[in-house]
Amino acid sequence: MKDITVLVTATGAQFMPGLANCLKNNGERKVRLIGVDMKPDETLLQMVDQYYLAPSAKDAGYADRLLEICAAEKVDVLIPFMSAELDALLENRARFEAIGTKVSVSDGQAIAISNNKLQLYQFMKDHGLKTPKFCGVRNVGEVKAAFEQIGYPEKAVCIKATESSGSRGIRIVDPTKSRFDILFHEKPNSFIISYEELITILSERDEMPEMMAMECLPGEEYSVDLLADHGKVLYMAGRESNVNLASIPQEATLTENREAYEIAESVIAALGLDGNADLDFKMDENGHPVLMEINPRIAATLQIFAVGGLNLPYLRVKQLLGEELPEVRVKYGVKMKRRYWEMFSEN
Numbered sequence: 001m002k003d004i005t006v007l008v009t010a011t012g013a014q015f016m017p018g019l020a021n022c023l024k025n026n027g028e029r030k031v032r033l034i035g036v037d038m039k040p041d042e043t044l045l046q047m048v049d050q051y052y053l054a055p056s057a058k059d060a061g062y063a064d065r066l067l068e069i070c071a072a073e074k075v076d077v078l079i080p081f082m083s084a085e086l087d088a089l090l091e092n093r094a095r096f097e098a099i100g101t102k103v104s105v106s107d108g109q110a111i112a113i114s115n116n117k118l119q120l121y122q123f124m125k126d127h128g129l130k131t132p133k134f135c136g137v138r139n140v141g142e143v144k145a146a147f148e149q150i151g152y153p154e155k156a157v158c159i160k161a162t163e164s165s166g167s168r169g170i171r172i173v174d175p176t177k178s179r180f181d182i183l184f185h186e187k188p189n190s191f192i193i194s195y196e197e198l199i200t201i202l203s204e205r206d207e208m209p210e211m212m213a214m215e216c217l218p219g220e221e222y223s224v225d226l227l228a229d230h231g232k233v234l235y236m237a238g239r240e241s242n243v244n245l246a247s248i249p250q251e252a253t254l255t256e257n258r259e260a261y262e263i264a265e266s267v268i269a270a271l272g273l274d275g276n277a278d279l280d281f282k283m284d285e286n287g288h289p290v291l292m293e294i295n296p297r298i299a300a301t302l303q304i305f306a307v308g309g310l311n312l313p314y315l316r317v318k319q320l321l322g323e324e325l326p327e328v329r330v331k332y333g334v335k336m337k338r339r340y341w342e343m344f345s346e347n
Contacts, residue, residue: 001029005073006317007066007101010081011035011044011051017341018303019081019313020047026314034073036066042345057085063092070101077317078103080297086111102320106296107230110273114294118162118212127270129263130290132215136162140202146213147173152195156216159198161209169209170247172216173198189245217290219283222257224264225305226279227315231272233265234319237310237330239301249301254308254334257281260289267291276316304336 006023008016016035023031035044035051044051050073054065062085070078078101080089089096089105096103105111113119118136125131135146143159150157153175161169171193177186179194186192202208221244226236238260243251264279271294278299281289298313305312308331318325 001323003030003032004076004317004321005032005034007034007036007070007073007075007078008048008081009036009054009057009066009079009085011048012037012039012041013081013300015081015300015302016044016047018300018306019079019298021303022306022311022313023317026311031314031317034069034075036069042347043343046343057082057088063088063095067092067095067099070096071099075101077101077320079313079316080104083115083295083297086115086296104275104297104316104320106274106277107272110271111296113271114273114277114296116162117160117293118210120294121212121214123270124267124291127266129267130288132217132284132290134212134214137211137213139208140199143199143202143211143213147195150213150215156218157213158191158216159211159213161211163210169211171198174216217282217284217292219285219287222255222260222281222283222289223299223301224257224260224279224281225299225302225312226264226268226277227312227319228268228273228275228277229319230274231269233268234325235310235312235315235328236261236264237305237308237332239304239336241301249336250338252301252304252336254304254330254332256330256332257289263289263291267294275319276312301336304334305330307336308332308334 023033033048035048036054052069055062086105089103090108093103113123121131121134133150135149137143137146147157156174158172170191172191173195174192177192182192221241224236224238227234238255238257239252240255241249241252260281276298278295280292282292284290310328310330
């Protein structure tokens with residue numbers, strides 16, 4: 001097969017080694033990997049063949065910079081690693097295709113709904129999919145009312161910013177835990193916060209970002225990663241998140257959950273989502289999966305699927321290039337454990 005060039009954004013993310021392995025060790029062809037990041041970092045050259053600096057994804061010139069790089073490097077496929085850049089890439093997709101670069105991005109409705117947790121929950125409710133109790137909130141008064149409506153203090157409540165990622169803007173108020181318990185029994189990276197402290201923090205500003213309060217489910221976390229073709233799931237596998245650090249799995253196991261798979265197929269079909277996606281679930285009190293959020297892109301814990309036989313980023317590359325997709329059998333039971341790996345440079 002002919003060699004290709006792939007550009008990956010957010011190359012400085014701690015998950016880049018896994019993505020580089022998925023693309024480089026594909027078993028079919030040589031992939032020349034181009035990286036893009038906001039900060040200069042010579043260690044990136046240990047993972048990519050070339051890297052460039054680019055502004056923030058929120059910068060008006062972000063897409064123009066990526067177009068410039070893609071043209072110079074004759075990039076075949078661009079794979080975004082951040083939710084924040086998807087809108088800009090979608091808006092400029094035709095410009096990328098004009099220079100021969102396929103962009104791994106779904107259509108507008110799927111991105112808009114997936115990237116806003118409140119819109120996603122309303123979408124799920126409208127389509128008959130199970131959700132926890134939830135309320136949108138925009139000020140402290142609405143937060144207090146939402147907590148009461150959801151059932152606090154008899155029930156724990158989770159509050160989260162509707163358009164955040166990487167665990168930003170998320171806290172859990174658990175009435176069974178006092179501030180003393182939080183200080184002495186919760187790790188500093190815990191999401192647990194007291195009701196009093198939450199209200200004090202939110203009262204510091206006259207305005208706050210759109211948030212949602214929701215019933216906090218008691219069960220374990222589970223994720224489904226997949227590749228779709230405009231609403232039809234082509235490949236799919238799930239993993240248990242056995243140990244988490246700020247929502248990032250430190251230990252995980254590939255496991256099959258047919259109930260979660262059926263939910264994933266239903267919501268992907270309803271959204272018409274195309275390409276890679278990561279769907280996060282939590283188990284309710286009866287052990288049934290409830291969809292919590294969707295990331296319409298590749299996810300951080302992607303390499304465990306490749307080790308289990310499902311190389312989702314590379315399969316997306318083949319899909320975008322119009323190549324025949326292979327049959328895949330997932331090897332369930334594969335376990336992952338994250339450990340530190342130091343990288344060094346002289347600059």
